Amino acid sequence: MNQATLDHYTTLPARQGKTCSISANWIASSFLLSLGSLLNIFAYSSLEPLVIAILFYSFGAFFLNVPRIGGMYERKMFRMVFSVCWFMAGIAAIYANYLNDPFQNTSDAISFFNLATEGARGLTLGDLKGISQGAGVIVIWRFVYDFFSRIGFEKVRYIGILVNVFSVALSGVIAIKIVKHTFGADTPRFNRLILFFSLSGLFWLFASIHVRDAVVLLGVTSLVYFWVRYLEKPQLINFVLLFFATAIGFALFGALRTQFVFVPLAMLMAGLAAYLFHTTTKRSRMVGRYTFILLGVVIAGFLYSTLHDSLFRMVQGAYGGYLEAATLQSSGDSLGYRFITAAPWPLRLVFGSAYLFVFPIPFWSGFQLESVYHLFKSFNVLFFYAVTPLFALALLRICQVKTLRRPSVMFLLFLVIGFTLSIAGTSLETRHFGTFQVSLLVLATLPDLTARRDRMAYKKLLFVFLAMMGFVYLVWFCLKFI
Numbered sequence: 001m002n003q004a005t006l007d008h009y010t011t012l013p014a015r016q017g018k019t020c021s022i023s024a025n026w027i028a029s030s031f032l033l034s035l036g037s038l039l040n041i042f043a044y045s046s047l048e049p050l051v052i053a054i055l056f057y058s059f060g061a062f063f064l065n066v067p068r069i070g071g072m073y074e075r076k077m078f079r080m081v082f083s084v085c086w087f088m089a090g091i092a093a094i095y096a097n098y099l100n101d102p103f104q105n106t107s108d109a110i111s112f113f114n115l116a117t118e119g120a121r122g123l124t125l126g127d128l129k130g131i132s133q134g135a136g137v138i139v140i141w142r143f144v145y146d147f148f149s150r151i152g153f154e155k156v157r158y159i160g161i162l163v164n165v166f167s168v169a170l171s172g173v174i175a176i177k178i179v180k181h182t183f184g185a186d187t188p189r190f191n192r193l194i195l196f197f198s199l200s201g202l203f204w205l206f207a208s209i210h211v212r213d214a215v216v217l218l219g220v221t222s223l224v225y226f227w228v229r230y231l232e233k234p235q236l237i238n239f240v241l242l243f244f245a246t247a248i249g250f251a252l253f254g255a256l257r258t259q260f261v262f263v264p265l266a267m268l269m270a271g272l273a274a275y276l277f278h279t280t281t282k283r284s285r286m287v288g289r290y291t292f293i294l295l296g297v298v299i300a301g302f303l304y305s306t307l308h309d310s311l312f313r314m315v316q317g318a319y320g321g322y323l324e325a326a327t328l329q330s331s332g333d334s335l336g337y338r339f340i341t342a343a344p345w346p347l348r349l350v351f352g353s354a355y356l357f358v359f360p361i362p363f364w365s366g367f368q369l370e371s372v373y374h375l376f377k378s379f380n381v382l383f384f385y386a387v388t389p390l391f392a393l394a395l396l397r398i399c400q401v402k403t404l405r406r407p408s409v410m411f412l413l414f415l416v417i418g419f420t421l422s423i424a425g426t427s428l429e430t431r432h433f434g435t436f437q438v439s440l441l442v443l444a445t446l447p448d449l450t451a452r453r454d455r456m457a458y459k460k461l462l463f464v465f466l467a468m469m470g471f472v473y474l475v476w477f478c479l480k481f482i
Contacts, residue, residue, distance in 0.1 A: 025076050025194075029083040033057070036083065039090025040158060043097050049158045052148065056162045057082055060169060073190040074173045077197065082169040084198045085207035088376070089161050092208035095372040096157075103373040109210040116141035117155040125255060134212035136255030157210050164214035168207040171214075171221045172197040175438050178225050179445055181232045182408050189445040196387065196441045201380025202434030205373060213435055216256045220263060221438045223249050224415065227271055231407040259426075260435075266418055274411035352424030356433045357388050358469065361476055377430060385469065387444050389461035391416075393454065394446040404446070415439040 040049035060078050064070025095101040103109060115138050128135035141160045148159055179189050197203060206214040226245040230238040246264050254261035359381060360366060366378030398404045398413065419436040447454045
C-alpha cells in the first residue's frame, strides 16, 4: 500500500457535502411517504393510517430538532428511512390484506398482534415472559395501541407496524451518530449510510411486518452507540452512560428476545478485546485501560458463573429447535439443509457464516406473490451482493493501516465476527443476523469511495465476488437439475 493511501487513512478528514443533496432527499422522501400513505389507505380502506403516520413522523421530526439530539444528517436519515419503510409497509399490507400472506396472517406476526391488542390484556411483563419470547416488545406495542384506542382509533395492525417503522428510522439516526463518533463529521459516509438503511431488505422486513425485530434492532444499535462513544472518548461521563446502558441491557434484552440475554455480555467481551488490540502508550490511557479490563473481567466472570448453565441450554435449545424446523420444511432435500444446516458444527460455522451473506440461493426465489417476507429477503441478498465487497475492502484497509485499528473500529469488527458466528451456529436465520447489521454497515462506510484507489479496489472486489457467486449458481444448477 503506497504512502499516500496510508496518509489518507491516518488523517481521515471530515468533509462537507453539497446542500442540493438535501433537496434531493426531501423530494425522494416526500414522494415515498405520499406513495406509502396511498398504499396503506388502499390496503386498509381507511384514512386512519395516514393520520397516525403523520403523528409518528411529526413526533420524530420534532424530537430531532431538539438541540444536541438531532442534526442535519440525523434528520435526513430519519426522513428517508421512515418514508422508505412506510412505503414498504404499504406493500406488505397489500400482501396481508389482499393476498392472504401466510407469514403475516398465520405465524409470529399475527400472534404478536393478537397479544398486543387483546390477548395480553391485564398481563404483566413477568406474565408475558411465560407465554412469549418477545414480552418486552408486546408491552411497548400494547401501550401504543391503548393510547390510540383512547383517542378514538381502532386497534389495527398498522399502528404496531408504525412503531416498527419509527424504531428502524430511529436506529438509522443512532447509526449516524456512531459514524460521527468513529470517523468524524464526514458527509460522504453519512450519505452512504443513509443509502444502506434505505436499501436493506431486512430493515424493510423489520419495519413493515408485525414482528419484534425492529425494536430489538433499536436496542442493539443503542448499546453499540454507547460503547463506541466511550471507546472513542474514554471520559467519566461516557463511562457512566455506558455503565447504565449495559445494566439496562442486561435487565431488558432477554425480554425483547429471550436468546439475546447474552448480547450485553458479548459486547463487554468485544469492548475488552478492542482495548487489548489498541497500541497507545500514553501512561494515563494505560492505567485507565487496565483498570477497565480488570473491572470487566470481574463482571464477566460473575455473569458467566451465574448464567453459564442457562446460556448453554438456550444455545443448545435454539440449535435443536431450528434444526428440527429446517428438517420439517426441507424434508432433507434442500441443498442448504444438506450441506450447511445438517453439517457438523465446525463446517456449519464456516459455511453458515458465508451463507448468511448470500441467502437465499437462488436470489429470485422470493420474487412471488405468496409472502412479502421472502420478497424482502430476496431484495436483501441483492443489497448484500453490493455491500459485502465493500465490507471486505474495509477489512483489507484495517489490516493495512495501523491507525485504523482503533478501539471503536475493532469493537465493531469483533461484533460482526462474533454475532455472525453465533447465528451461523444456531438459527442460520438472516432475520436474526439483521438485528446486528448496523455494525457491519458502519464498517462498510470506512472505504473512501471519493478516492479513485478505493473506487477501483471496490470494483475489483465486486467483480471477484460476483464471479464467485456465478460459480456458486453454476454448482447449484448442476446439483439441482443434473
